[in-house]
Amino acid sequence: MKEFFYRPENAWVGDVIPYYEDGEFKLFYLHGWRDNYREGLDHGWHLLGTKDFVNYREDGACKIEGGTGHILKVDDVYHMFYCIFPEGKQFACHAVSKDLRTWEPIPEDTFGPDGEIYELADWRDPFVFWNEEEGQYWMLIAALAKGPTNRKGCTGLLSSKDLKHWEYREPLYAPNLHVGAHECPDLFRMGDWWYLIYSSYTGRFGTFYRMSRSLNGPWITPPEEAFDGRAYYAAKSVSDGQKRYLFGWNPTKEDDLFGWNPPKAPGKDYDTWDWGGNLVVHEIVQRPDGTLGVKAPETVDSAFARQVLAHFYGVAGEWSITDEVIRCDSPYSFAGCITQEELPDQCKISATVRFSGSAQGLGFMLRAGESLDFAYYITLEPERSRIAFRGPIMQSEEGGKTFPYDVELERPLKLLQDQEYELKVFIDGTICEVYVGGEVAMSARMYDIQQGKLALFVSQGTAEFHGVKIEALGAGQAPQ
Template identity: 50%
Template structure:
């Protein structure tokens, strides 16, 4: 059993959500890396699930990049892209099916950018939807507009009356912010708001969103305009008509795909991130002001049911410890304690916490050693308004070497003193996924240390941790 889906001997790349006839049928780009067994498959692969926990999969025969799937009058339409090098060119393609098993690519429907509105080099990840107001199909495209600046990444736009012939139009969204195309565009309406989602690896490496009252814009960048860390990418959404979910991938750090790893570090925690690996699904939350948060899907939240005792052993500072609680009062120093439990390969740690106004940081340690030094730390920092992931080497003198490899492993968070906050921490092998207050998600990887200890910590004030549950 697993909480997060990973295919055997393969990796999950970009996910294309789709819901059909009462079941989730998300497609994904399947990669194999160095596996060459007889059961190897790759390319577009269809998953089937009812709960985002148990999956079956079926290959499609489609080879290419990200796109979208829709059903019109009994026919399934799959839009995707293919790639050419020397010179670099990308082509949007169209395939159809009556049964989701056998697909026919309509070669005559393929098209490329024009070199007038859009650069010839970037033209991928088509997302197709019906624009009711205009009575036509619209296609959003990861593209670059023509222009003098290097910051030409945009969400391109095409329109069609029949899903076969497409007219190129002015960019749908072109903020002149990014130097590469807006990858994996997605658009949906929730209540009175439209939301545009795209992913970017220049400026920041994250999935962004923008919001507007109208398809014509303006597209507002909210105060927190992303969903997760550097360890969650290429996310797109799907809905069953009731709830909406965000599908992305958490990458490994094993393969040095970009040949950029630090040459003298013996482990994996400071390797560069690879492309794809494990499917992560968040449930979207819409706030009263229209902004979006993310929380854990119910089936994942309730998947682990075995309660474990959690004996707590204070180390530094003054602690009051109960069966499922711990409180420290240390106004001028750092308090730490260890669980007697070692971190299981698959588990959920859940707790609530409160803290005083003076607290500088508090949180949960994972895979920490008995000296409470090297390990991984989920640090809530109220005065900085963030939840941060700290990795092992930062606790030692060599920590200065690591900072180029630790970027974007933090999330903005509203951390108010003297009120309860909830923290849910999921571990699956080296994956760490934390949810704060049902609004904030933080994905990370813990590559170098396993089977060590949980811990709690707080600095410069009073902190209480309670309703502590460890589930396996």
């Protein structure tokens, strides 16, 4: 089965460097070969073309071997800024092109950190833009600022008149929060706000944003700083002139690197998160107060348009089941209902949910069995103001003995009684993408249960599920 969320054949999507031109998203990305890498095989930057995030054209390798960076066009010349890692050091590099395909590196433009403002260590992922206010180019870069503690991660800043000679400046953003550099910096303006995006793997793993009325700061941390959870990383954005999209990767799990996966576990759900995986695109939504949320792009949403039969019947608790509303009042216990039909390997599940009373939890169980125990749980938890993802091992004694935490993935979400929440879940083999309205996204992986049904549940409360639908890819919408 061809995966819907893009991945190259026998390889993986790493950091994406998006560029938009002539009605098409040109997606440069780091091509991860992993165990099938061999000397002489093209690797480094590859290029994809897409107009809809459903169908992709593979344009192949760009003959640039290096790390994440940025593309901009000046006077009909494309400029690529990227990074290299010779002998454990890190340098920013420059290349030019007339067609986005054939690139000519400019070796004399290569440079590293200064050792005065910035440590002689991390120096990667350059992002370059024209600063209209100053009348020169600015470069943001993942770096380490000089400082008294190891929390030196920062968004470094340089400026240039000609894209060749760069002046080192004090960091754009250095909050003393992260031990590691602020990876994959990205910057854009939307309305009255500037937004700074970066990713970090220390303290809290994910892609974050800050907001400011001015490029000179201060850079405000919003109430929820992340676009997604642990299973989404290195995301950068681009606009088509109307909407802005965020391009990141949902990581795979190929190795039990630290022994988290119990020895008796039959699968890979609790293996270590990898670098690289499948491309996932979110649409960025700006709220009235300037904070940002994300939702599924309309083209991805509409690709799943072929309704699949779903006949529910109650298993535990007293359920009222009609074509429009599925409801259960279970104030003191767990209640669940399940479909007669199996879930397709690729599908979208959607519903508008509402709860009342002091509901402990409600939501979807994916690939559930008749006994409503082992499944993948997507749970709205009002009393904890979050949506959570749990795998099947958490329902067993083995899970209780193994893990020092009660949830595998979570996203903060304020949940109020008698308010409707639009819940959408996209399943693509092992990939699971969850959206709540334009508020929250949560990426996950599902390896160990390959088949099962859709179940709805509520624990110690009252829940209503309106317009529950399972939809498969429509005709002509199979991923290319």
